[in-house]
Amino acid sequence: MKRLGIVYDNIRLEEKALVDAAKRRGIEVETINCADLKIRLDDGLNIPDVLLQRCVSYFRSLHSTSVFESKGKRVINQLFTSIYAGNKLFTQLLLKNANIPTPKSVIAFSAESALAAIEEFGYPVVLKPLIGSWGRMVALLRDKDAASAVIDDREHMFPLYHVYYIEEFVNRPPRDIRAIVVGEQVIGAIYRYAGKDQWKTNMALGGRAEVCKVSKELEDLCVKAAKVLKADIAGVDLMESNDKGLLIHEVNNTTEFKNVARVTGIDIAGSMIDYALKC
Amino acid sequence: MNCPECDGEIRVPDDAIEGEIVTCPDCGASYELVKSNDRFDIKPAQAVGEDWGE
Numbered sequence: 016m017k018r019l020g021i022v023y024d025n026i027r028l029e030e031k032a033l034v035d036a037a038k039r040r041g042i043e044v045e046t047i048n049c050a051d052l053k054i055r056l057d058d059g060l061n062i063p064d065v066l067l068q069r070c071v072s073y074f075r076s077l078h079s080t081s082v083f084e085s086k087g088k089r090v091i092n093q094l095f096t097s098i099y100a101g102n103k104l105f106t107q108l109l110l111k112n113a114n115i116p117t118p119k120s121v122i123a124f125s126a127e128s129a130l131a132a133i134e135e136f137g138y139p140v141v142l143k144p145l146i147g148s149w150g151r152m153v154a155l156l157r158d159k160d161a162a163s164a165v166i167d168d169r170e171h172m173f174p175l176y177h178v179y180y181i182e183e184f185v186n187r188p189p190r191d192i193r194a195i196v197v198g199e200q201v202i203g204a205i206y207r208y209a210g211k212d213q214w215k216t217n218m219a220l221g222g223r224a225e226v227c228k229v230s231k232e233l234e235d236l237c238v239k240a241a242k243v244l245k246a247d248i249a250g251v252d253l254m255e256s257n258d259k260g261l262l263i264h265e266v267n268n269t270t271e272f273k274n275v276a277r278v279t280g281i282d283i284a285g286s287m288i289d290y291a292l293k294c
Numbered sequence: 295m296n297c298p299e300c301d302g303e304i305r306v307p308d309d310a311i312e313g314e315i316v317t318c319p320d321c322g323a324s325y326e327l328v329k330s331n332d333r334f335d336i337k338p339a340q341a342v343g344e345d346w347g348e
């Protein structure tokens with residue numbers, strides 16, 4: 016029987032669901048706490064050959080994936096995906112080069128050029144950290160005073176924050192879409208509505224969700240985005256632009272799926288385990 | 295088991311697995327379940343990191 020491992024650093028509902036789904040299939044899954052690992056780079060590594068990478072810490076996930084792959088493990092998702100999907104600039108570059116519709120965006124490499132870029136772009140704009148999740152440090156800037164203040168703050172942070180990734184504020188209904196891609200299929204999708212007094216739709220910020228019917232257009236776009244990022248499994252986030260239709264703004268590498276599973280009733284974890292067993 | 299912070303009672307779910315986070319119902323402190331011989335023990339949960347996410 017194939018050995019399957021789940022690499023984690025926190026057991027959330029998602030990881031429990033994956034363990035349960037494996038048990039239901041009679042598969043003994045090995046849970047591997049990444050925080051406990053000590054890996055000699057010159058030796059072999061006695062862990063399962065197929066690994067579902069589920070670390071919530073991005074840097075832990077990224078770097079451990081690089082080690083697992085070097086030891087010949089099949090990691091879901093692979094290092095390429097972890098690198099590119101983990102960075103909003105890298106993701107957008109791949110998507111734009113593949114002609115996948117995305118929000119208009121601009122990158123700037125200093126405080127001065129960032130402010131100039133924002134002024135040229137026109138308000139409102141959204142300033143996003145290159146790496147980050149759950150809407151953390153994503154700022155909606157409506158005027159020059161706000162832009163200057165946020166940029167000034169970021170100049171006192173780690174140098175990664177001195178690279179300024181700026182997106183247009185997309186006029187849209189007060190919701191976005193989270194679609195879960197497994198292999199070459201969207202297995203479920205939800206609309207995520209912004210919480211009270213919020214403009215961000217991240218469920219981590221208290222939004223609510225409804226089932227989103229998966230249209231062919233939605234599925235084609237999401238599967239294409241996942242392929243471009245070489246993702247076996249991905250959580251694709253889309254906005255419904257009033258004038259440009261569906262735009263992909265993010266592809267999540269270690270996607271959370273509890274809300275999609277809860278709202279749609281689809282066995283997301285089961286699909287992920289079935290997919291991993293075929294790898 | 296009891297919360298090291300406030301002595302409140304922390305219940306471990308029957309289907310708990312190692313690494314799961316449990317929260318003290320009295321003070322809200324979070325703990326990670328760790329296996330100790332054949333039973334669970336707790337240690338303070340990691341604080342949410344700047345790179346945490348999906």
